[in-house]
Amino acid sequence: xxxxxxxxxxxxxxxxxxxxxxxxxxxxxxxxxxxxxxxxxxxxxxxxxxxxxxxxxxxxxxxxxxxxxxxxxxxxxxxxxxxxxxxxxxxxxxxxxxxxxxxxxxxxxxxxxxxxxxxxxxxxxxxxxxxxxxxxxxxxxxxxxxxxxxxxxxxxxxxxxxxxxxxxxxxxxxxxxxxxxxxxxxxxxxxxxxxxxxxxxxxxxxxxxxxxxxxxxxxxxxxxxxxxxxxxxxxxxxxxxxxxxxxxxxxxxxxxxxxxxxxxxxxxxxxxxxxxxxxxxxxxxxxxxxxxxxxxxxxxxxxxxxxxxxxxxxxxxxxxxxxxxxxxxxxxxxxxxxxxxxxxxxxxxxxxxxxxxxxxxxxxxxxxxxxxxxxxxxxxxxxxxxxxxxxxxxxxxxxxxxxxxxxxxxxxxxxxxxxxxxxxxxxxxxxxxxxxxxxxxxxxxxxxxxxxxxxxxxxxxxxxxxxxxxxxxxxxxxxxxxxxxxxxxxxxxxxxxxxxxxxxxxxx
Amino acid sequence: xxxxxxxxxxxxxxxxxxxxxxxxxxxxxxxxxxxxxxxxxxxxxxxxxxxxxxxxxxxxxxxxxxxxxxxxxxxxxxxxxxxxxxxxxxxxxxxxxxxxxxxxxxxxxxxxxxxxxxxxxxxxxxxxxxxxxxxxxxxxxxxxxxxxxxxxxxxxxxxxxxxxxxxxxxxxxxxxxxxxxxxxxxxxxxxxxxxxxxxxxxxxxxxxxxxxxxxxxxxxxxxxxxxxxxxxxxxxxxxxxxxxxxxxxxxxxxxxxxxxxxxxxxxxxxxxxxxxxxxxxxxxxxxxxxxxxxxxxxxxxxxxxxxxxxxxxxxxxxxxxxxxxxxxxxxxxxxxxxxxxxxxxxxxxxxxxxxxxxxx
Numbered sequence: 001x002x003x004x005x006x007x008x009x010x011x012x013x014x015x016x017x018x019x020x021x022x023x024x025x026x027x028x029x030x031x032x033x034x035x036x037x038x039x040x041x042x043x044x045x046x047x048x049x050x051x052x053x054x055x056x057x058x059x060x061x062x063x064x065x066x067x068x069x070x071x072x073x074x075x076x077x078x079x080x081x082x083x084x085x086x087x088x089x090x091x092x093x094x095x096x097x098x099x100x101x102x103x104x105x106x107x108x109x110x111x112x113x114x115x116x117x118x119x120x121x122x123x124x125x126x127x128x129x130x131x132x133x134x135x136x137x138x139x140x141x142x143x144x145x146x147x148x149x150x151x152x153x154x155x156x157x158x159x160x161x162x163x164x165x166x167x168x169x170x171x172x173x174x175x176x177x178x179x180x181x182x183x184x185x186x187x188x189x190x191x192x193x194x195x196x197x198x199x200x201x202x203x204x205x206x207x208x209x210x211x212x213x214x215x216x217x218x219x220x221x222x223x224x225x226x227x228x229x230x231x232x233x234x235x236x237x238x239x240x241x242x243x244x245x246x247x248x249x250x251x252x253x254x255x256x257x258x259x260x261x262x263x264x265x266x267x268x269x270x271x272x273x274x275x276x277x278x279x280x281x282x283x284x285x286x287x288x289x290x291x292x293x294x295x296x297x298x299x300x301x302x303x304x305x306x307x308x309x310x311x312x313x314x315x316x317x318x319x320x321x322x323x324x325x326x327x328x329x330x331x332x333x334x335x336x337x338x339x340x341x342x343x344x345x346x347x348x349x350x351x352x353x354x355x356x357x358x359x360x361x362x363x364x365x366x367x368x369x370x371x372x373x374x375x376x377x378x379x380x381x382x383x384x385x386x387x388x389x390x391x392x393x394x395x396x397x398x399x400x401x402x403x404x405x406x407x408x409x410x411x412x413x414x415x416x417x418x419x420x421x422x423x424x425x426x427x428x429x430x431x432x433x434x435x436x437x438x439x440x441x442x443x444x445x446x447x448x449x450x451x452x453x454x455x456x457x458x459x460x461x462x463x464x465x466x467x468x469x470x471x472x473x474x475x476x477x478x479x480x481x482x483x484x485x486x487x488x489x490x491x492x493x494x495x496x497x498x499x500x501x502x503x504x505x506x507x508x
Numbered sequence: 509x510x511x512x513x514x515x516x517x518x519x520x521x522x523x524x525x526x527x528x529x530x531x532x533x534x535x536x537x538x539x540x541x542x543x544x545x546x547x548x549x550x551x552x553x554x555x556x557x558x559x560x561x562x563x564x565x566x567x568x569x570x571x572x573x574x575x576x577x578x579x580x581x582x583x584x585x586x587x588x589x590x591x592x593x594x595x596x597x598x599x600x601x602x603x604x605x606x607x608x609x610x611x612x613x614x615x616x617x618x619x620x621x622x623x624x625x626x627x628x629x630x631x632x633x634x635x636x637x638x639x640x641x642x643x644x645x646x647x648x649x650x651x652x653x654x655x656x657x658x659x660x661x662x663x664x665x666x667x668x669x670x671x672x673x674x675x676x677x678x679x680x681x682x683x684x685x686x687x688x689x690x691x692x693x694x695x696x697x698x699x700x701x702x703x704x705x706x707x708x709x710x711x712x713x714x715x716x717x718x719x720x721x722x723x724x725x726x727x728x729x730x731x732x733x734x735x736x737x738x739x740x741x742x743x744x745x746x747x748x749x750x751x752x753x754x755x756x757x758x759x760x761x762x763x764x765x766x767x768x769x770x771x772x773x774x775x776x777x778x779x780x781x782x783x784x785x786x787x788x789x790x791x792x793x794x795x796x797x798x799x800x801x802x803x804x805x806x807x808x809x810x811x812x813x814x815x816x817x818x819x820x821x822x823x824x825x826x827x828x829x830x831x832x833x834x835x836x837x838x839x840x841x842x843x844x845x846x847x848x849x850x851x852x853x854x855x856x857x858x859x860x861x862x863x864x865x866x867x868x
Binding site: 323344356357 | 730732
């Protein structure tokens with residue numbers, strides 16, 4: 001056994017009914033090392049860190065922390081041993097302030113006033129400005145993440161696990177986070193960094209362990225490898241970027257003019273004077289940190305949220321007060337971010353889910369009576385054309401994996417010969433090959449003359465498929481600009497810069 | 509340790525088997541209860557479930573079965589549509605009463621005239637009365653976001669007060685010698701809802717119940733409206749994405765269930781009950797809630813559940829007269845049925861797994 005390892009994982013195996021999430025996984029982290037855990041969705045990264053954090057018990061294998069046997073029965077035990085974790089999805093109460101939220105996660109919280117002082121101290125030391133008395137509901141996603149990080153730092157961890165921390169940050173905020181992480185690492189805290197963003201890993205991490213289908217397929221030093229090499233290790237095949245043909249742009253198919261609506265979501269972001277035009281054959285990419293009005297924009301475009309008549313115009317006709325089916329009739333289809341419960345009904349079969357939004361444009365009913373034969377044929381067509389892996393169309397939507405359901409949902413909308421397509425997070429939680437297929441399908445529809453709006457938090461995705469680019473920041477949309485010639489810095493500024501954090505590491 | 513594990517697909521077998529299992533468990537637990545009360549449990553169960561169908565006086569009770577099951581099925585079918593969409597009309601009892609009052613009032617207004625159109629008019633008035641009473645919670649919910657469970661339930665008590673005042677006041681039989689209660693509609697041929705086939709218990713309400721079962725089945729299986737009702741109940745956000753207006757759905761489902769409950773009230777007051785009286789309300793509107801769930805909110809299931817519930821009513825009455833069982837124990841018995849149904853319900857979506865203490 002190598003001495004000096006902080007955490008050593010040997011032969012960890014964890015099987016769930018029907019799937020082996022981790023199979024004989026081994027790796028080691030030294031004190032102060034930033035170690036990347038790299039893999040596609042479903043590769044087993046989450047299960048692995050859940051075992052380290054005591055949320056899941058391994059079936060086989062063992063872990064050693066500073067040379068001693070380590071088998072946390074629950075997260076509390078893991079925290080007591082100096083292991084802390086920042087989750088991808090925050091567990092914060094929006095109606096409580098920062099200090100109260102931090103106190104809720106502690107075993108023996110000190111008095112709130114004392115705690116607030118500590119929070120200020122830690123946030124200054126690590127360049128994470130945060131006011132302990134602010135309401136969490138009013139914070140941006142980046143600030144919420146800081147609450148979670150500070151909650152961990154107050155425990156003085158030896159190992160900090162971070163699950164996809166940059167998915168909610170602007171490029172500038174990412175840089176600030178990295179400075180904090182480097183500072184922690186210099187002080188001897190090891191960091192286990194989970195991500196599938198390769199450039200980030202190259203910039204930050206000392207070592208990387210690459211997982212594929214639950215197994216360790218490679219270990220490498222990220223700085224010595226190209227992003228492409230790592231991507232191919234991760235996916236296991238050679239990737240082809242989507243092909244796009246330069247199509248001539250046509251007439252304006254979708255125009256949004258001065259769209260201002262209140263958010264129907266508690267603590268949501270209202271849209272403020274959003275305006276843009278999309279021509280036929282064009283892809284407009286809308287970026288933004290989560291929670292800056294993306295959901296509301298989709299609702300306002302799909303027709304689930306009504307606005308002034310002329311705020312949303314499809315082919316020059318005011319449709320702001322029309323419902324979803326009237327807009328579908330006019331040629332606009334949409335795919336919301338949340339697959340289960342919004343884009344699809346979890347307990348209904350794929351056939352029924354094909355009917356859900358396909359009725360109007362595919363003519364699946366006559367005088368209100370459903371033509372199940374035709375509906376089944378439509379569902380089967382989607383499954384075939386978009387390579388949805390399922391035993392059949394009778395299967396409940398919730399039984400499909402995230403990627404397969406996403407292919408079905410996006411496929412359902414794209415198969416309706418639309419003239420306007422609005423998609424929020426088209427490849428969220430989807431593996432790389434499925435994501436490539438979805439992006440290609442979107443580009444194909446644009447080439448056929450559809451106007452496309454893609455809302456996404458994945459900048460690489462937008463830069464890959466969009467012709468023009470705009471960003472949502474606190475419900476306002478920046479003026480769209482051609483993608484060609486945009487720099488990452490400019491994009492970051494469109495997304496709201498570092499949200500007032502530019503001075504964070506000024507003293508360092 | 510026993511663990512529950514969510515099934516990827518709902519089990520078809522258990523969806524069909526849970527009602528049967530619930531009935532069996534009710535028999536066992538009910539038997540224990542009857543034994544504690546000092547009665548022979550086998551005899552009690554036989555009196556409730558067997559004798560009405562195959563016993564000495566079965567010729568009479570079989571007819572009664574349809575008489576009791578008719579209104580239960582008619583009301584439950586209406587309720588099931590709302591329940592599927594997540595709209596909770598708990599006040600069918602009130603709508604049932606108001607349907608009876610409206611329908612009876614129309615019939616009595618024509619008395620003693622004899623004409624073919626009187627009964628159809630009463631049917632329309634009955635459905636309208638129930639619909640109107642259901643529209644109160646529906647409109648309050650869509651306009652002011654009140655809770656339809658509370659409003660519809662409380663309106664039952666209002667309806668009961670109106671019923672008493674009608675029986676004592678406006679609709680009282682002027683030739684009744686001062687006794688409370690209206691004229692007997694079953695003795696007024698143009699307004700009577702008599703047996704269609706003598707001895708069968710079949711009256712127009714039973715016919716309406718069968719039609720409602722078929723119509724609801726077609727609606728849910730074949731019509732986009734039925735699809736939207738199911739969608740709204742399972743995934744409200746997906747329903748809005750599909751273009752369903754939640755308010756329209758509330759008005760529609762409350763309206764249908766109210767109208768059907770009103771019809772049930774009208775057929776009852778003009779047939780088996782015969783008159784508007786203080787004790788006209790017999791709890792059909794509440795029992796129908798159990799019937800709706802016992803039938804898994806499925807029209808065919810409700811048909812069977814309504815017959816089963818009618819059986820426990822008739823058998824329970826027999827048990828209390830023949831064996832001296834307290835009537836509260838019969839109600840407890842019926843309550844057990846719903847309890848066990850809901851308890852074993854989760855088997856269709858979850859499977860039981862025996863495991864050691866490892867957590868996932």
